[in-house]
Amino acid sequence: MAKPTPVIPPKTYLWCDHCRRSYAHADLVAGACPVCQSPVREMGKVSAILRGLMANELVAGGIGTKHRQLVRLTWTRNGMGERYYKALQPGIPYTKFEARVTDLLCQGAEAGWVRFVFPPAPSADDSAYRVEFDSDERFVAELERLFTPDPPA
Numbered sequence: 001m002a003k004p005t006p007v008i009p010p011k012t013y014l015w016c017d018h019c020r021r022s023y024a025h026a027d028l029v030a031g032a033c034p035v036c037q038s039p040v041r042e043m044g045k046v047s048a049i050l051r052g053l054m055a056n057e058l059v060a061g062g063i064g065t066k067h068r069q070l071v072r073l074t075w076t077r078n079g080m081g082e083r084y085y086k087a088l089q090p091g092i093p094y095t096k097f098e099a100r101v102t103d104l105l106c107q108g109a110e111a112g113w114v115r116f117v118f119p120p121a122p123s124a125d126d127s128a129y130r131v132e133f134d135s136d137e138r139f140v141a142e143l144e145r146l147f148t149p150d151p152p153a
């Protein structure tokens with residue numbers, strides 16, 4: 001006789017207080033947050049969405065804020081944000097990490113060594129949105145400078 005399979009409520013999400021974002025059940029690693037390994041709490045879809053909204057941009061903003069969000073969505077797409085986070089292990093919550101890298105990239109774009117490539121009209125193809133660097137080494141060096149503690153004097 002087949003054992004009953006454990007029932008996972010399909011309409012709930014798992015909220016990580018540390019990362020301040022929700023995950024699907026399938027995202028979990030060993031029952032914990034896949035990014036920071038903290039315990040997660042189960043919550044309904046609407047709660048998860050509302051919490052996500054509150055965690056993201058509490059500041060009401062104009063087009064400049066939306067532009068910044070687009071920058072953030074572009075560099076973090078395809079799970080890249082989490083991959084950088086895991087590689088750098090910056091010791092700050094994921095959302096703060098995202099904000100700091102987004103700031104870095106916005107400064108880089110202003111200075112000219114970072115370019116954001118967007119399609120001429122909104123596209124369903126995520127790969128049409130991308131970030132390019134004059135030199136990858138520059139980006140790596142800036143990231144390391146941002147997240148590596150200064151050696152003791």
Ligand SMILES: [Zn+2]
Pocket residue numbers: 016017018019020033034035036037038
């Ligand atoms: Zn987490």
